[in-house]
Amino acid sequence: MKPSAPTTLIAGILLVVCLGTSGFARYHLDQTRSRTSPDEVLYVESPRVIKRLSLGYDGLLADIYWTRAVQYFGTKHVLGSRQYPLLGPLLVITTVLDPHLTVAYEFGGNFLAPQPPYGAGMPQQAVQLAEYGIRNNPDDWKIYYDLGFIYYMELKDYSKAADAFARGANVPNAHPFLRVMAAQMAQHAGELQMARMMWVTAYQSTQDRDIRANAASHLLALQVDEDVTNLEKLASLYRERTGHWPSNFSELEATGLLRALPVDPLGHLYRLAPEGRVEVQEPDKFPFIKKGTPPGYTPPIPKFLPSD
Amino acid sequence: MSTRIVHIASNTFREAVRDRVLYNLIAFALLMSGAAVLVGQISIGIERLVVVNLGLTAVSLFGVVIAIFIGIGLVSKEIEKRTLYTVLSRPVRRWEFIAGKFFGLAGTLVVNTAFMAVGVFAALLYVSRAFHRADAWILVALYFIVLQFLMITAIALLFSSFSSPLLSAVFAFSLFVVGSFAEDLRGFAALARGVSHWLATGAVYLVPNFASLNVISSVAHEQPIAKQFVVSSSLYALLYTGMVLCGAVLIFERRNLK
Amino acid sequence: MSAIEILGLEKTYSAGLWRKRQRCALRPLHLNVEAGEVFGFLGPNGAGKTTTLKLLMGLVFPSGGSARILGREIHDPRMKAQIGFLPEQPYFYDYLTANELLEYYAQLSGVATQERRRRVIEVLGRVGLEDAARLPLRKFSKGMLQRVGIAQAILHDPKVLFFDEPMSGLDPIGRRQVRDIIVELKALGKTVFFSTHILSDAESLCDRVAIIDMGELRGVGAVADLTATVEGKVEIIWHGSSLPASLQALTSESHLSGDLVRAVIREANQDAAIDALRHLGVRILSITPVRTSLE
Numbered sequence: 001m002k003p004s005a006p007t008t009l010i011a012g013i014l015l016v017v018c019l020g021t022s023g024f025a026r027y028h029l030d031q032t033r034s035r036t037s038p039d040e041v042l043y044v045e046s047p048r049v050i051k052r053l054s055l056g057y058d059g060l061l062a063d064i065y066w067t068r069a070v071q072y073f074g075t076k077h078v079l080g081s082r083q084y085p086l087l088g089p090l091l092v093i094t095t096v097l098d099p100h101l102t103v104a105y106e107f108g109g110n111f112l113a114p115q116p117p118y119g120a121g122m123p124q125q126a127v128q129l130a131e132y133g134i135r136n137n138p139d140d141w142k143i144y145y146d147l148g149f150i151y152y153m154e155l156k157d158y159s160k161a162a163d164a165f166a167r168g169a170n171v172p173n174a175h176p177f178l179r180v181m182a183a184q185m186a187q188h189a190g191e192l193q194m195a196r197m198m199w200v201t202a203y204q205s206t207q208d209r210d211i212r213a214n215a216a217s218h219l220l221a222l223q224v225d226e227d228v229t230n231l232e233k234l235a236s237l238y239r240e241r242t243g244h245w246p247s248n249f250s251e252l253e254a255t256g257l258l259r260a261l262p263v264d265p266l267g268h269l270y271r272l273a274p275e276g277r278v279e280v281q282e283p284d285k286f287p288f289i290k291k292g293t294p295p296g297y298t299p300p301i302p303k304f305l306p307s308d
Numbered sequence: 309m310s311t312r313i314v315h316i317a318s319n320t321f322r323e324a325v326r327d328r329v330l331y332n333l334i335a336f337a338l339l340m341s342g343a344a345v346l347v348g349q350i351s352i353g354i355e356r357l358v359v360v361n362l363g364l365t366a367v368s369l370f371g372v373v374i375a376i377f378i379g380i381g382l383v384s385k386e387i388e389k390r391t392l393y394t395v396l397s398r399p400v401r402r403w404e405f406i407a408g409k410f411f412g413l414a415g416t417l418v419v420n421t422a423f424m425a426v427g428v429f430a431a432l433l434y435v436s437r438a439f440h441r442a443d444a445w446i447l448v449a450l451y452f453i454v455l456q457f458l459m460i461t462a463i464a465l466l467f468s469s470f471s472s473p474l475l476s477a478v479f480a481f482s483l484f485v486v487g488s489f490a491e492d493l494r495g496f497a498a499l500a501r502g503v504s505h506w507l508a509t510g511a512v513y514l515v516p517n518f519a520s521l522n523v524i525s526s527v528a529h530e531q532p533i534a535k536q537f538v539v540s541s542s543l544y545a546l547l548y549t550g551m552v553l554c555g556a557v558l559i560f561e562r563r564n565l566k
Numbered sequence: 567m568s569a570i571e572i573l574g575l576e577k578t579y580s581a582g583l584w585r586k587r588q589r590c591a592l593r594p595l596h597l598n599v600e601a602g603e604v605f606g607f608l609g610p611n612g613a614g615k616t617t618t619l620k621l622l623m624g625l626v627f628p629s630g631g632s633a634r635i636l637g638r639e640i641h642d643p644r645m646k647a648q649i650g651f652l653p654e655q656p657y658f659y660d661y662l663t664a665n666e667l668l669e670y671y672a673q674l675s676g677v678a679t680q681e682r683r684r685r686v687i688e689v690l691g692r693v694g695l696e697d698a699a700r701l702p703l704r705k706f707s708k709g710m711l712q713r714v715g716i717a718q719a720i721l722h723d724p725k726v727l728f729f730d731e732p733m734s735g736l737d738p739i740g741r742r743q744v745r746d747i748i749v750e751l752k753a754l755g756k757t758v759f760f761s762t763h764i765l766s767d768a769e770s771l772c773d774r775v776a777i778i779d780m781g782e783l784r785g786v787g788a789v790a791d792l793t794a795t796v797e798g799k800v801e802i803i804w805h806g807s808s809l810p811a812s813l814q815a816l817t818s819e820s821h822l823s824g825d826l827v828r829a830v831i832r833e834a835n836q837d838a839a840i841d842a843l844r845h846l847g848v849r850i851l852s853i854t855p856v857r858t859s860l861e
Contacts, residue, residue, distance in 0.1 A: 319670055
């Protein structure tokens with residue numbers, strides 16, 4: 001008995017129609033979903049329970065949660081979120097499932113600790129995470145580094161930072177900077193050079209794209225801060241010599257204080273504002289800068305991460 | 309005697325192959341290819357880790373599913389289809405039949421795992437561009453996975469010798485899950501008092517301890533596995549498998565084939 | 567020594583959740599089959615024929631009694647190498663071809679490696695399946711499967727053969743072939759023990775039969791003997807339109823068609839009936855003995 005032709009035709013047409021309309025429905029659903037922030041719900045919150053449920057395949061599950069953590073942060077970052085409530089729990093679950101996933105501790109140090117909108121603003125949690133990482137990986141210098149980093153950058157607790165770096169420096173194969181930083185912390189904490197060394201180390205010691213981009217942005221910002229400080233000093237010097245503020249950099253050049261027109265790390269000329277203030281032309285391109293922004297300037301939503 | 313077991317084993321292998329079980333390798337190959345290509349986009353720096361975790365987990369899960377799915381039918385299908393009658397009317401002892409079926413399925417799984425190992429190493433080569441010394445530990449992890457297969461195959465065969473396929477699947481899968489919780493069971497036994505303590509401790513020893521045979525995470529982090537551990541784990545798995553097979557033989561020897 | 571000695575074999579199944587309900591499938595059976603006999607095991611469906619065969623094959627364990635085949639115990643592998651079994655409505659590994667199946671069985675029966683190929687080909691020829699040798703068994707018809715079943719039973723040249731309903735599901739040609747094979751086997755001196763519920767098969771093939779019903783043996787002996795103990799009947803046909811009153815008492819059944827009357831009369835009353843008809847001046851057309859079947 002051959003299949004009936006009318007049924008075949010109707011079923012075939014219906015199939016195509018449903019395929020098309022379900023595609024539209026899906027598209028519509030996805031559009032409405034992406035306007036709101038990603039799910040703020042973790043269906044299972046307890047790391048221990050998740051570990052139990054993993055039936056021993058915790059390595060893979062850790063990788064999955066790690067991916068979720070990165071996606072979560074990246075998506076919210078792009079939306080300019082000021083709150084990342086799930087980042088901490090996601091990183092904790094990841095590291096309970098796989099305590100040796102070093103990159104998770106790095107991520108915590110770089111994105112869990114800093115204040116929003118650059119991070120989740122939870123430095124204490126980040127510290128706990130790092131300490132947990134050290135307990136489970138006592139021979140991994142990177143985690144000591146992450147700990148010291150958090151104390152230095154966010155908590156401004158320089159003695160604890162020095163402590164962490166010192167502990168890390170004792171680990172075999174540790175990055176040579178650790179010992180240097182431990183030693184110099186006491187005198188040079190808060191200085192540009194220390195910060196630069198830290199960000200360079202952060203950049204070099206990871207392969208994670210987000211962490212590298214973050215470090216690179218910070219280094220650029222440090223460069224700008226340094227340039228602006230120096231240029232403002234020169235402007236003051238000019239004022240002392242001539243009695244009035246310079247109106248542009250050519251005047252400084254003419255007096256021999258500058259050898260060439262100053263250019264920011266992205267290649268644009270610095271601007272000389274009234275009363276000797278120096279500004280960058282496009283402050284939006286430099287998240288993290290502390291100097292060189294016009295008065296009343298509010299930084300936009302940072303969009304420098306590859307995950308953005 | 310031994311040739312009969314070999315013949316039954318190779319017939320069982322042939323049945324599995326003609327049942328197209330090896331097609332699962334296609335799904336596996338697609339999975340590994342997709343993972344190898346995508347992992348670079350999702351998690352830089354931990355590509356090798358993810359490929360090893362994913363690859364070995366897939367080998368383990370695919371294999372357990374195959375072991376249970378085919379294992380539960382090893383005896384019951386023959387009884388239901390009555391193909392067993394003409395076999396047992398020959399000079400084949402019942403225990404030889406059980407042994408042959410076991411080796412047939414175990415052999416199928418070993419062959420399957422070998423093909424999958426090639427897939428895992430291929431994906432690894434793709435993301436790492438070269439092999440490292442530490443990659444050799446992956447072979448050890450695969451060996452441990454095969455030990456798990458032996459245990460679960462024996463368990464499925466045991467249930468098959470007296471239970472319907474559906475019930476066998478439920479029991480076998482449940483034992484797999486409980487066996488993966490074995491370490492938690494131990495923790496519970498340590499906390500419990502009185503009767504619960506003894507029951508839990510008994511369970512810890514009776515239940516197949518799959519948790520301790522899971523070295524995927526260690527191997528993914530390039531940590532070595534102690535030789536002593538390999539030897540004692542092998543002994544445990546083989547003895548446990550032997551125990552279960554004896555159970556299967558005891559039950560099957562007494563079974564009336566209606 | 568008999569080829570098959572059944573010594574009080576019995577089987578009771580316990581059914582129900584608490585195993586309280588007892589179902590007696592076979593009451594203690596005593597039976598001997600001599601070497602070279604073709605022995606029929608007759609009975610309606612559910613009589614216990616298959617149970618008996620399964621007990622003899624060691625597939626089911628007896629509740630009591632024992633049996634010996636070729637002088638050995640039921641589970642003795644040495645004995646099993648010399649027997650062949652065809653189960654009822656057999657089913658084989660459908661992913662194998664006929665060749666592969668028989669090779670496999672030959673391996674399990676311990677046929678020497680050099681011999682296997684030869685035996686398989688020979689046996690396939692005997693059952694008329696040479697052309698289907700390479701076909702996967704899932705493509706076989708019921709009749710073909712039955713023939714494969716016989717092939718695997720005779721493959722290793724056993725001394726005793728056990729067939730459970732060997733003709734079931736076969737068309738007349740198939741049944742013919744099976745009967746011919748059984749006759750051949752007898753000519754080769756084999757012992758054949760087969761069960762059936764089709765009486766004509768037993769009648770034509772068997773040296774002796776046993777009749778079983780509801781798990782109990784009802785009679786054993788040569789076919790001729792068994793039918794002889796039952797009274798004979800005679801069929802008389804004559805021209806007429808009705809059964810005369812004088813014959814009614816003597817007749818066990820009568821039938822009218824056209825102008826012929828057919829009456830079946832007990833042999834003992836034969837003479838009385840013929841006299842009565844002659845008195846009536848009836849023209850008798852035929853007098854035929856009705857052969858009693860085992861029914």
